[in-house]
Amino acid sequence: MKYHDSMERSADVLRQALQLMKRHGSALHPVNYTLWYEYVRGENPPLRAAMDRYLAQHLQLDDAVAEALHKRFVLGSGLDGTLIERTAEGVSTVLTGMAESAARAGDQTAQYGSSLSRLSEELAGSTHSPALQEVLNTTRQMQIAVTEMQQRLADSQSEIGQLRAELRRVHEESRMDSLTGLANRRAFDQQLATCLAEADTPARRYQRPSLLIADIDHFKRINDTHGHPYGDHVLRAVGTILKDTTPEDCLAARIGGEEFAVLIPSRSLSESRALAESVRTRVAAARVRRQGQETEATSVTISIGLTLFRPGESATAFMERADQALYTSKDSGRDRVTVLAG
Secondary structure, eight states: OOOOOOHHHHHHHHHHHHHHHHHTTOOSSHHHHHHHHHHHHOOOHHHHHHHHHHHHHHSSOOHHHHHHHIIIIIGGGTOOTTHHHHHHHHHHHHHHHHHHHHHHHHHHHHHHHHHHHHHHHHHHTSOOOHHHHHHHHHHHHHHHHHHHHHHHHHHHHHHHHHHHHHHHHHHHHHTBOTTTSSBOHHHHHHHHHHHHHHHTSGGGTTOOOEEEEEEETTHHHHHHHHOHHHHHHHHHHHHHHHHHHSOTTSEEEEOSSSEEEEEESSOOHHHHHHHHHHHHHHHHHOEEEETTEEEEEEEOOEEEEEEEOOTTOOHHHHHHHHHHHHHHHHHTTSSSEEEEOO
C-alpha cells in the first residue's frame, strides 16, 4: 500500500491519532504510531475492526498485542515501508503547532491574570454594593481559573517537549543499524544523494567526494564455523573500528549483510586511501574473541574498494565503480585496498 497524503492531511490524521493514543494509554513508539495512523485514516478496515474488537474488551493495547496487529495487518498488507518516517514528520509538524499555540495561550492567559489581579485589588479596597461584591467574587474565581489554566498549559508544553524528544529518538533509530550502531542503508543513501548534489556545484569543483566500500572476508565461513551469534559479534567489532577511525565529517554505514561503506566528502584521493588503509590494518590487527572462550580469538580481515567521484555521474554509477574496486581486491587475494581513480 502506497501513501500519497499531503503533509496537511497527514498532520490532521495524526492530531486525531495522538488523541486516541493518549486516551487508550498507547506507548509512544513507531509500531503504535503506525497502527493509530492506519486506524484514523480508515483505509485498512480489517485492522480497524480488529482494534475495535480488542479495545471494546480491554480499553488499552499492550505492546504484545500491538506488535501482533502490526505484523498481521500492516506488514502483512504490504504497507509502504516509509510510513514510519512520514508519520514522524507529520507528528513533528503537529507538535510544533501545539507548542506554539500553547505558548501564545500562556502569554495571553498571563496578561489576563495580571489584569484580573489589578481589578481585584482595586475592588477590594473600595466601598461597594452587592453587585460589585458579586463582580469581586467572580473576579477571584476567574483568577483561580486562570492560574489553573496556566498550569495546564505548562504541563501540556512539558508533555509536548517529551513527545518531540521521543520523535527525535525514533527518527535517529530509523536511520541507524541496530547491530553495529552505524548509519543504515537508508541514511547512507540520503547522505550520498545530498553529498553528490553539493559536489556538482561550482564551489565544490575541486573537492570531489570519495567512496570506500568494505566487505568482511570469508564471512560465510565465519558464520558456518562459529555460528551466527559470533558472526554478529564480528560485525559489531568491525563497526566499532569504523566508528573509531572515521572522521566526523565522513559517514560510516552498514549497507548490507557484511558490507560497509564510508562516504568521504572532502579529502584528496591519497588522504582517502590512507583512511582506507588505516581501517584495513586495524581490522587485521584486531582479535575477536568468542563468548565463553576468552583464551581463543579469531583474526578477521576486510577487502576495500575506493574510488573518486566523477562530476555529473549518478550515485548508482559512483557506487558501482567502488564495488568494482572492491571486487578487484577480492580477486587479488583479499585483505587489501584497491583504488579506482575517478
